[in-house]
Amino acid sequence: MLGNGNGNGHRRAATSADGALIGVEDLEPPRWAEVDQKVAGAGVWETVRELPMAARLVVGLSFRASPGRTVLAGVVQLASGCASAFGLFATAGVLTQLLTAGPTPERVVASLPAIAAVVAAFALRGLLDSAVSAVQGVLMPLVRRAAQDRLNSAVAEVELLAWEDSDFQELARQGGYQGVQAVESSVRSIASISSALVSLAAALITAALLDPWLLPALLVPTVAEAWASMRAAKQGYVNFLSLVTRRLRLHVVENLLVARDVGTERTALNLQEPLLAEHRRIADQVTEEAIRAEHRQTWTRLIGRTLAGTGTGLAYCVLGVLLYTGAMPLAIAGAAVIAMRAAASSLSTTMVSVNRLYEHSFYLRFYTELLAESARRRRPATGVPAPRNPETIRLENVSFTYPDADEPALVEVDLTFHRGEVVALVGENGSGKTTLGKLITGLYPPTEGRVLWDEVDLATADARSVYEQVALIDQDPARWPMTADTNIRIGNLAAPEPYGATWETSLRESGADEVLAKLPRGPGTILSRQFRGGHELSGGSWQRLSVGRGIFREHAAVLIADEPTAALDAKAESRVFAGLQRATKGSLDDAHRTTVLVTHRLANIRRAHRIVVMDSGRVAETGTHEELMQANGLYRELFSIQARAYSTARSCTQCNIAQAAE
């Protein structure tokens, strides 16, 4: 069952006695799953109205993927239905002629044209069915591709902050997998419904023409079967929703069992057994619930079939009564039986297909919901380009809170950065330095206040024109599973001279030249162990590539370097800091770029034009090194702690170890 959310992300911390390895047993379901619970609780009629929406979406996608093949599929499918209908009329004709009074040889001869028509109808039906399979076989992968592409394009445009929202992440996972799969499967269901409906209509019309009483008699099993199928489908969907969080947990644990990035700790901490136990525990719950749901669905289907069987029995009773009372001649009865059997068979095909589409419609909802949510979370194109090489970047009373966070990460920040400045951001862990870097560059929008590049509020500027001018050396750099040189070149894929002077400078200033020189296949070595022959780098080497990437983005007007040397050795570190100082000049002819440097190594930033000290999301102090030392505040305290460690005869590390031992 879904948890009863109280809105704070999770409810109770589990103890080890609970056996929940993740630490929280009762995770809150995503918001969209709560909404869908309402959908699942809606009446059958309300949800049946979803079917045309589902059909419209899938046919629309199919049409966009291949208009010609979509029309062809529709025509061939309808023709196949018509061939079945024609076969039914012809069969009814044969039986009527065979059962009329008179000598048998004459009746057989008289029915020969009708028999020929039956054979022709079935042959045509066979041919058309093959054509249907052929067209569908081509159309389905095309529709899948179109659906996936539409989704990818929508998701690729969402703002960065959306990925901080766990609801959106899970919706993207479900929509991308279940949703796209449902689109593809729905093509077959819709095609089969259109053909089965033609056959069903033919059977019902034949039955009604033979005797109008047969029509209501045939509708009873139809309604019973329809009710049961839809109810069972909805029960399946409710079950799916109730297991969303547990399946997510299962997925996370499955991933931990095979993920390479946690492989070392997984082995060294002997975590395989606890992870397996956790997986089995959740899998047991999911399986039990799935079996219970299957039982519920089986009961529903059984009730539906019983009612449908009773209905069919009633229909045959009606036929018997019609024959007994002489209301229907015996010659017509054979055709009536054929029409009734054809109606039952078409009905069953229609129901199976409608039911499948009905099931898919729940998952198509993820798809449409993800498209809509992505559109909502996309930064609209405003047509206002960000100023090129802004003279100033001003934060006015800026506050920022992460989605679902209780506390703000930044509070009422007022700051101005000037072109050509190197500004260092310092402060304790969690004081808001990284977050501030993301706001300066427009990667996150402020919750309150404004970020202005010159006089343009970034909220009104086209996002791409902002990012185009940003170089970001991330604290935890991306390890692009590409060749080593591409790992640097993606800093500026449009560089007119990819291996020109800027390339050389980037390699030299970042120390990436030494990394490339040691690679087994040189710059063309693939840096991912996912690929055969792929190579892995040390943490420091990855960081050098990241710095190289930042410097290679020479046209950027704003450079944010977040802990760019945390993993570097002392020699590489001093080289990188000197390189970043020089890179501040950039390639801008008439101006320097603005560099923001986030670091804990205070000795490296004494030459920064300005130092901003952050404390609990607020700006605590600003000034040059000398000014801040004189102010005798937080900066001086942090600096003195580091300086003391370096000024003793022993190294800081030895010092700390010695102190700990004492």
Ligand SMILES: Nc1ncnc2c1ncn2[C@@H]1O[C@H](COP(=O)(O)OP(=O)(O)OP(=O)(O)O)[C@@H](O)[C@H]1O
């Ligand atoms: N993705 C996130 N979602 C929610 N909260 C976050 C996220 N990233 C950071 N925070 C919170 O925002 C606050 C500021 O974090 P930030 O990473 O900006 O600090 P920092 O000064 O860069 O820290 P450090 O020196 O450890 O890198 C912290 O309280 C942190 O827990």
